[in-house]
Amino acid sequence: MLPTPSPFYYLAHFHQALDWLSLREGLLAPEDALWIARFRRQPQDAQALLIRLTMRSPAHFRISRLDYPEIDISLAVNTLTDLGWIAQDHLLTPSEAFHLLRKAELDALHGAQPTKQAHWSVMAGRSDQTFHQWARQHDCLTLTIRDQLDRLRLAFFGNLHQGWESFVLEELGITRFPKIEMDMSCGFEDQQEFESCWQAHQLFEQWEVVKSRRKVPRTLIAQAIALPNQGPTLRRLRSKLLASMARHAERQAHYSLALSLLNESSYEAARLRSIRCLEKGGQTEQAWRLALQTRCFYQADSERDSVFRMLPRLSKALGKTWPRISRHQPNGVEVFTELNGRPEPTAAQWLDRDGGISLFSENRLFTTLFTLHFWDVIYAPIPGAFFHPFQAAPADFQHPDFVSRRSELWSQGFEQLKTDAGRQILWNYHRQFGTTAWGVDWRLSAEHIELALHCISADHLSAIFQRILMGHRKGMPDLIRFFPAQKSYELVEVKGPGDALQPHQRQWMRYFDQYGIPNRVCWIRDLADAV
DNA sequence: CGCCCCCCCG
DNA sequence: TTCACACCATCCG
């Protein structure tokens, strides 16, 4: 909780990251290393301003509105401009100009308007040249080197959704990531993988911009397909990108393009989309064959369930017969009550007249218990799993071999669950309280946890943990209702009028019934229908 | 003038 | 940096 001593704390943090990077040779390209060396030679003011700007969201700034007392702004701006890392005569698009200029300035430029928003319709039509002139005459500053700094961010964090502010948040105790022995690994096998991941992120960014347009971006698609497919990180990124592109092609009825993209993607639902594309493209026979294959070699319950919904339709289209298979029917209760606000609290209140204690937790309770019980497994210092100090989960958490690489530890954990009656969970709850960890919601009180452990048997916990471990996290029922006197509980999915069970919710309920875990659906009906 | 939204700061 | 969920529209048997 000590205040950060230096006014240049953020620059010190960035240097820590640079030191981290320089210890991992062969990760960055030679040009990156040269850039870093050049950065290190610059005066402190220039370094500091550059880092300040990269930690802010826009690309364009007004120099007069930069308020950093620790920095000699004009010295820094001159240095950075000479280096070409920022520009003062950058072309502004109308949208950028709209955000950068204040209403009074727009009034002066284009005549007064009642609101700033009213300027937009005028500006959208103007040529960029207007604002280019304006930018040159005023104190606009554009950060032109964000890509270089983003590369370093990707190299350090292994992703682009964390930023340099992680350092200060941790230092101030706002976040508290698990303290795990780090090794000298990083998020990437080698420079090749890093480079490809960087490229994949770039393509994703371009795709996000382009995909709203109607035209099919052939070159972008070709580049995405050409991405190498080595290593789980890159495979995931590439598969996601290709699946997103395929979905777009499918919506525009470009089925053969969609199919070739899906064929390259190992995204979870890729095969299902392929079947739909074949079906919609008139290749019913092929769709049927792929569906039959998928029925036997499915990867997840969701894939199996979907294909069982498709097969009757496809069979019928081909004049074949398909046996009617009755679907699992979860238990339900109808509640007639007036509904104002969210249905879950209403249902909880209504149901609790039987003395139960409801908690509206969805996935949160069980993922919390899961991580607390398996803390030492999840945060085991496996080689390559932890490499920077701000990880809420091991780097291979999403990888296919996450479980098998720790199989001994998992079975020990499940063994321990049989005998220790939640001691592990409570111990970690108190020992780790507040630590940023995957799945853990610290708003759950110790009483909640104790109540859960009192009411839920170890067998049930174990069954639920098994399924979470297989990668199923979505779709847990809205409410858990405790009956401490009976040492029992039930899980309730609340459905308002006009809502229906989602596939993932059905799967959980089917699973609960297999293991004797009490569950039901609470259907809230309109009071008027009761009469 | 008060409110709200967005963004920044540490 | 999405993702999980609710809600709604459409078509079908």
Added chain:
DNA sequence: GATGGTGTGTCTCGGGGGGGCGAC
């Protein structure tokens, strides 16, 4: 019932400032 499209909350904290905007 199947399918798919859209909307919504949340984006690790809590405090504060700038600016837009409508009410008075």
